[in-house]
Amino acid sequence: MFEARLIQGSVLKKMIDAIKDIVTDINLDCSSTGISVQAMDSGHVCLVLIELGSDGFEPYRCDRNITLGLGLKALSVVVRCANNDDSITIKAQEGTDNINFVFESPNGEKTSQFEIKLMDIDSEHLGIPDTEYDSVVKMPSHEFQRICRDMSQLGDSIVVACTKDGIQFSASGDMGSGKINLRQSSLVDKEEDQINIELNDPVHLTFALRYLNYFTKATPLSPTVTLSLKAESPLCVTYPIGDFGSMKFFLAPKIDDEDTAAATQE
Amino acid sequence: MATNEKAVMKEEKDPSKLTIKKEPDQGENKKRNRTRGKAVKNDKTEMKPITQYFPLRRSTRRVKSLMEEEKTSEIIRKLEHKIEDGLKVIETDGKGRGVVATRTFHKDELICEYSGELISYREAVQREQEYSKDSGIGCYMYYFEFQSKKLCVDATTDNKRMGRLVNHSKTKPNVITKLIPVEDHPYLCLMAARTVSPGEELVYDYGERKKDIIKHHQWLTS
Numbered sequence: 001m002f003e004a005r006l007i008q009g010s011v012l013k014k015m016i017d018a019i020k021d022i023v024t025d026i027n028l029d030c031s032s033t034g035i036s037v038q039a040m041d042s043g044h045v046c047l048v049l050i051e052l053g054s055d056g057f058e059p060y061r062c063d064r065n066i067t068l069g070l071g072l073k074a075l076s077v078v079v080r081c082a083n084n085d086d087s088i089t090i091k092a093q094e095g096t097d098n099i100n101f102v103f104e105s106p107n108g109e110k111t112s113q114f115e116i117k118l119m120d121i122d123s124e125h126l127g128i129p130d131t132e133y134d135s136v137v138k139m140p141s142h143e144f145q146r147i148c149r150d151m152s153q154l155g156d157s158i159v160v161a162c163t164k165d166g167i168q169f170s171a172s173g174d175m176g177s178g179k180i181n182l183r184q185s186s187l188v189d190k191e192e193d194q195i196n197i198e199l200n201d202p203v204h205l206t207f208a209l210r211y212l213n214y215f216t217k218a219t220p221l222s223p224t225v226t227l228s229l230k231a232e233s234p235l236c237v238t239y240p241i242g243d244f245g246s247m248k249f250f251l252a253p254k255i256d257d258e259d260t261a262a263a264t265q266e
Numbered sequence: 267m268a269t270n271e272k273a274v275m276k277e278e279k280d281p282s283k284l285t286i287k288k289e290p291d292q293g294e295n296k297k298r299n300r301t302r303g304k305a306v307k308n309d310k311t312e313m314k315p316i317t318q319y320f321p322l323r324r325s326t327r328r329v330k331s332l333m334e335e336e337k338t339s340e341i342i343r344k345l346e347h348k349i350e351d352g353l354k355v356i357e358t359d360g361k362g363r364g365v366v367a368t369r370t371f372h373k374d375e376l377i378c379e380y381s382g383e384l385i386s387y388r389e390a391v392q393r394e395q396e397y398s399k400d401s402g403i404g405c406y407m408y409y410f411e412f413q414s415k416k417l418c419v420d421a422t423t424d425n426k427r428m429g430r431l432v433n434h435s436k437t438k439p440n441v442i443t444k445l446i447p448v449e450d451h452p453y454l455c456l457m458a459a460r461t462v463s464p465g466e467e468l469v470y471d472y473g474e475r476k477k478d479i480i481k482h483h484q485w486l487t488s
Contacts, residue, residue: 254312
């Protein structure tokens with residue numbers, strides 16, 4: 001028996017909106033500690049990792065580890081039927097091949113029940129190593145979304161360069177080129193508006209904007225986003241989900257000409 | 267957190283055909299498999315799939331028979347290719363040459379083959395008489411029974427293989443012998459009796475119990 005109730009049902013809606021353009025099916029791996037999802041896009045270029053701790057649910061019950069395979073299309077249709085302030089309960093009985101969603105309005109006057117058939121999804125689990133990143137940048141998520149959107153007007157890829165002076169995003173194309181510099185902020189009113197750069201080593205990496213623009217669909221999930229960069233390694237874009245979980249996107253860097261290769265060696 | 271989009275509630279059923287799937291926990295595999303990005307000269311920049319950076323993690327829970335099968339095929343592979351890694355020949359005090367492990371061998375892992383000429387019992391007895399005339403020749407005869415036939419592996423000739431150089435210990439062996447048939451050919455295998463750490467000398471019980479022989483070779487009791 002698996003049962004998990006998410007008070008803020010809107011979180012689930014936002015999560016699904018964030019990934020539905022990247023992946024088509026997901027496996028919810030449920031254990032006593034929480035729910036995790038690992039999925040790749042069809043081209044196996046990027047990886048989505050969702051981790052939700054059991055403490056984010058009230059109640060949370062998972063008698064034994066269970067994997068629930070779901071088609072995102074169906075899930076998206078169902079979850080769209082929930083109001084933003086509804087609570088969402090996910091239930092799965094052992095031995096059945098259905099998953100149940102129950103939406104309850106805050107005043108308890110309205111409850112809706114939906115059932116989706118489970119899928120048998122061939123899952124390939126990747127082992128994500130614990131990485132010590134060269135640069136970790138925390139910034140407002142809407143700022144990152146804006147930068148990716150603006151830069152994609154100029155070119156297909158974005159160069160992210162992190163030095164002690166700050167982080168620079170640049171793109172160029174037939175039309176011209178552009179650069180955006182962000183410096184570590186010293187005084188801000190709100191913590192979430194802060195730009196914080198932890199730098200062990202300067203990095204210089206190029207990424208496909210197409211995928212970053214998919215990732216930034218997760219912006220409504222969190223006011224802040226963290227970019228973790230390491231030379232020759234995939235970028236990790238992390239959106240925290242409340243204080244009980246996170247949504248992470250991993251994207252391999254583009255391998256550039258020697259200039260970039262040399263720069264990353266520095 | 268709430269956005270202002272409104273959704274209408276309605277019962278709806280998804281028609282797609284789906285089935286349940288249960289999966290056991292995933293084992294931990296933190297092995298790093300980072301591929302070094304070689305610059306590719308191209309007009310368009312290249313991007314590797316994420317699977318190149320993060321290794322595929324398979325469930326560590328496997329069917330026991332499958333694991334056994336894998337182990338056996340690994341042993342056969344090592345036997346057929348005469349692979350003897352993680353071993354080093356040393357000069358011991360008083361026992362002549364010996365073999366030490368240079369890496370960890372896990373229990374029941376194949377260490378090496380006791381390799382030599384496979385001959386019949388009768389042939390072996392004759393040869394042994396021959397050999398006994400020359401005191402310079404040590405004893406490298408290993409007698410065993412296979413498919414109810416008495417056979418012997420004669421490793422008297424130095425064939426540069428490790429098996430024949432592994433010393434004896436009756437009291438503290440860390441290696442045992444095991445007969446592994448591969449397509450009706452018996453291989454005399456030296457297997458780790460327990461976990462063997464690097465630097466340990468490999469020793470096994472030669473199995474000689476005849477009083478008169480032990481009297482002449484006191485080292486057999488050690």
